[in-house]
Amino acid sequence: MKENKFNNLDIIIYLVIILFMIVSCTFIYSAQKYLPYDDNFALKQAIWFLFGMIISAIVYFFDFEQIKKLSLYLYIFGNLILALLIISPETIAPNIKGIKAWFLIPGFGSIQPSEFMKIFLILYLARVISNHNVKYPIRFLKLDFFLLFKIVGITLIPLILVAVQPDLGTGMVMVSIMVGMILISGINMRIILSVFITVIISLGLFALAFLYRPNLLLYVMDRYQIDRINSWLDPFADTLGTSYQLSLSITSIGSGMLTGKGYGNGVVAVPEAHSDFIFTTISEEFGFIGSAGIIFMYYIIIYRIFRIAYKNKGEYETLIAAGVISMILFHVFENIGMVIGLVPITGIPLPLFSYGGSSVLATIFALSIVINISLNTKDYMFGGDDD
8 A cells, every 4th residue: 555645636626726716816807897896806816715725734634534523513513603694683794685694704804604514514414324324234215214314304404594594596505415415325216216206396386386376486485586587587578677687697608609809808797797607707708618618627626526536435435525526516507507597596606716705715625625535545556546
């Protein structure tokens, strides 16, 4: 066995993170000309990335037995912070555009606890699933239902706290994390298929209610969320009202065509172009080629995480990797999907690209844990290398 674990360090993920930092700051700088603020968001983003690298260095000093033990306390801490956020006065936790999701830190900016709660959820779900599978090596449907109940119950607590804010986008990310980890938890596929069919039927009933009895949805949704669905279905129906942002987004992306207008030459002022709608900036200025380049960078990260999990073989570590992959994939699909009109707008950032300190720190934290997996992977002289 090789003694120097740095031989296993996945440096490629670090290189992609650095590349994202350069690209993110570059296009945030270009997009901020549309903003009615004097802040230098590009500089702030660079500082957040540097803080993220410090977090990455700290994660290195923890082995996975320590991380596994800490996961319960992190999960409890995350839920307590989310609960505290709800009851805090607006001087500490302001209501921004109808959502109470941030703590204000004087001189430092704002922190969104739910971004970190997603990572704590991944770590604790991985612990519960792996401990269950060790305790019950022989599988029965009853035990699989019991595991499914635990997974759903653990996810439901932060999901409710996030729904109260209300933050639909983050809630959907948590559900995607739960689904991704259920798929590799070892639960009988008949149970998973039954749940999947139930979800499909529920979505069908939701669609019918939306089309024929939309007022019924007001019992479970806010009016602005229903308006977002309407604007998604017809983005150019009310370009000065509910469809204003989406219509500009589609116009901006389409105007970039294949190669774009060139850096700094964008002319479509999309609201929040530096944060949730940053994809419109690179699409307009560098066209389809630039947009495809960003998507390829995410592909590299996902591939490297999969490769690390495959080589490690440890169930706890594999479950963490599955959770991180589910989180990143959903973020990318939902964010890019909403700016091109493929899915309704939910207001979640594009990882490592959109402006936002909490998102940057949480994503680097998650990737650092995955890199830690690569550091603790043992390579044996005659073990073979599948790479």
